[in-house]
Amino acid sequence: MSAKDPGKLDRVIAEARRAAEKRERSYREQALKIYPWICGRCAREFTRANVRELTVHHRDHNHDNNPPDGSNWELLCVYCHDNEHQRQVEMARGGGGPSAADPASTYTPFANLKELLAKKRPK
Numbered sequence: 185m186s187a188k189d190p191g192k193l194d195r196v197i198a199e200a201r202r203a204a205e206k207r208e209r210s211y212r213e214q215a216l217k218i219y220p221w222i223c224g225r226c227a228r229e230f231t232r233a234n235v236r237e238l239t240v241h242h243r244d245h246n247h248d249n250n251p252p253d254g255s256n257w258e259l260l261c262v263y264c265h266d267n268e269h270q271r272q273v274e275m276a277r278g279g280g281g282p283s284a285a286d287p288a289s290t291y292t293p294f295a296n297l298k299e300l301l302a303k304k305r306p307k
């Protein structure tokens with residue numbers, strides 16, 4: 185009678201893990217219902233076939249903060265999500281990271297805009 189069920193702790197852990205997974209699935213489903221299936225960074229569009237590459241990012245990085253209106257969620261593709269957290273890590277370090285090696289920081293979408301405009305200019 186005095187011996188405690190040795191499997192109890194395991195069960196509790198398994199249950200907690202299951203609850204966390206369930207919670208994750210449910211906020212993901214919620215977010216996918218609220219927001220269009222588009223990455224908030226690179227604007228890549230997703231369909232049922234590849235939606236598993238679309239992830240839910242927490243704006244305040246607190247996974248327990250899941251307001252039902254979705255205000256703390258942002259849909260990001262796995263790559264941009266990775267980038268987002270990488271940047272957070274670098275900021276936490278004091279911004280002294282290897283920024284030259286980061287393609288995101290050197291990406292300039294309008295670098296050739298001048299060129300394009302010059303080409304289009306009528307004579």
Ligand SMILES: [Zn+2]
Nearest residue numbers: 223226261264
């Ligand atoms: Zn993206």
Ligand SMILES: [Zn+2]
Nearest residue numbers: 240241242265
């Ligand atoms: Zn995130």
